[in-house]
Amino acid sequence: MKTWTKTACALAILAVSQTAFASEAPQSQRELFNQAYSQYKEAITERKNFNAVKYAKQSYQLGKILYKDSPKDLAALTVNYATSLSNIRQSDKKKRKATFKKAKALFVEALALYQDIEPAQTTAMIDTHLKKAKVMSTPSGTKAEIEKALELAGKNGDEVFVAKVKMLAFETLNRGKFSHHLRDLTLEAFDTFQKKLPENAMDRVLAEFQVARIYQGEKKPEKAEKLYLNVIKQFDTLDYSHPFKLGAHSRLVSIYEKQGDSDKSTEHCIAIGKMKPWDDNQDPVPLYRTAMDYPAIYAMRRKEGYVVLSFTISQTGTVKDIEILDSKGGHRFETSAKKTLESWRYAPKFENGKAVDAKNMKIRLDFTLS
Numbered sequence: 001m002k003t004w005t006k007t008a009c010a011l012a013i014l015a016v017s018q019t020a021f022a023s024e025a026p027q028s029q030r031e032l033f034n035q036a037y038s039q040y041k042e043a044i045t046e047r048k049n050f051n052a053v054k055y056a057k058q059s060y061q062l063g064k065i066l067y068k069d070s071p072k073d074l075a076a077l078t079v080n081y082a083t084s085l086s087n088i089r090q091s092d093k094k095k096r097k098a099t100f101k102k103a104k105a106l107f108v109e110a111l112a113l114y115q116d117i118e119p120a121q122t123t124a125m126i127d128t129h130l131k132k133a134k135v136m137s138t139p140s141g142t143k144a145e146i147e148k149a150l151e152l153a154g155k156n157g158d159e160v161f162v163a164k165v166k167m168l169a170f171e172t173l174n175r176g177k178f179s180h181h182l183r184d185l186t187l188e189a190f191d192t193f194q195k196k197l198p199e200n201a202m203d204r205v206l207a208e209f210q211v212a213r214i215y216q217g218e219k220k221p222e223k224a225e226k227l228y229l230n231v232i233k234q235f236d237t238l239d240y241s242h243p244f245k246l247g248a249h250s251r252l253v254s255i256y257e258k259q260g261d262s263d264k265s266t267e268h269c270i271a272i273g274k275m276k277p278w279d280d281n282q283d284p285v286p287l288y289r290t291a292m293d294y295p296a297i298y299a300m301r302r303k304e305g306y307v308v309l310s311f312t313i314s315q316t317g318t319v320k321d322i323e324i325l326d327s328k329g330g331h332r333f334e335t336s337a338k339k340t341l342e343s344w345r346y347a348p349k350f351e352n353g354k355a356v357d358a359k360n361m362k363i364r365l366d367f368t369l370s
Helices: 027-045 049-066 071-086 093-115 122-133 139-156 159-173 180-196 202-217 221-235 243-258 262-275 296-300 331-342
Strands: 305-313 319-328 349-351 354-356 358-367
Touching: 027 049, 027 071, 049 071, 071 093, 071 122, 093 122, 122 139, 122 159, 139 159, 139 180, 159 180, 159 202, 180 202, 202 221, 202 243, 221 243, 243 262, 262 349, 296 331, 305 331, 319 331, 331 358
Parallel strands: none
Antiparallel strands: 305 319, 305 358, 349 354
């Protein structure tokens, strides 16, 4: 399988040339920039979004002085600042709207800089349009930015490159729930990859995973299952565990459990257990979980509570030996919590290449009313 990297325009951090400093810039400004830019990259790596905004802003402000004669580098700093703003999660709608408005203005500023550079900065502009699409206030505005990116991608007549940009649009803008437009672009991209790329090409396999996700979300498990199984088949040729292979196994667990096929589900629970080393210092995350039934009589009384349980994860990833350690609110919460936990599936623990029971697991299930 070919080694895959994201499309050239998909940059987590748009790089800044260290040779573009104005020679007359004071040493202190250069040092401050280097420090801020280094802290920005560190914040991105550690996914500390508020720190990323802080240091991206400092880098951008210093860059307007140091890179005034290098529009390409200044545009990159501007995109970094705008992108960090777009990644901030804010529950307050007014604050979020103001943040996105600022990010949008910065993306416009960056695009204006790129527009005047020769040769044309096509990949950087595509990336910027897609990131700008994320902060548009209306679906039509988002769609317009995607179309601008696709128009730029199509200028060289390379169908595969256009398909890669369509997938990049999905990856950039997918927030769990995606529009019909994004869905259609993803299926179009996959269709192109099927026609133009070999079965084991990484771009094609990763698109296959995303299309499977779409079908699963649309409650078309048979279509999703077929694609997930092929994703696993292609990644089986690698000598390392790819996260999309892990994801395919995990999603198949959910599909099979909902179909009541525990045997098939077990096969994929075990596969995940082999792939992902067990961490005794971290609580295991269920591969499949069902929602708890809130006792109706307690809900009518606005009664809340919790249940703390101990359990064992079996060699096949099922839950057994459940015991109530503590609870508050009444026995109906205990009954519901125990019944719920019995249906969950986990990846089994492996020791020396063999599945073993993982005992003394603990979990707290809370019953709260919004």
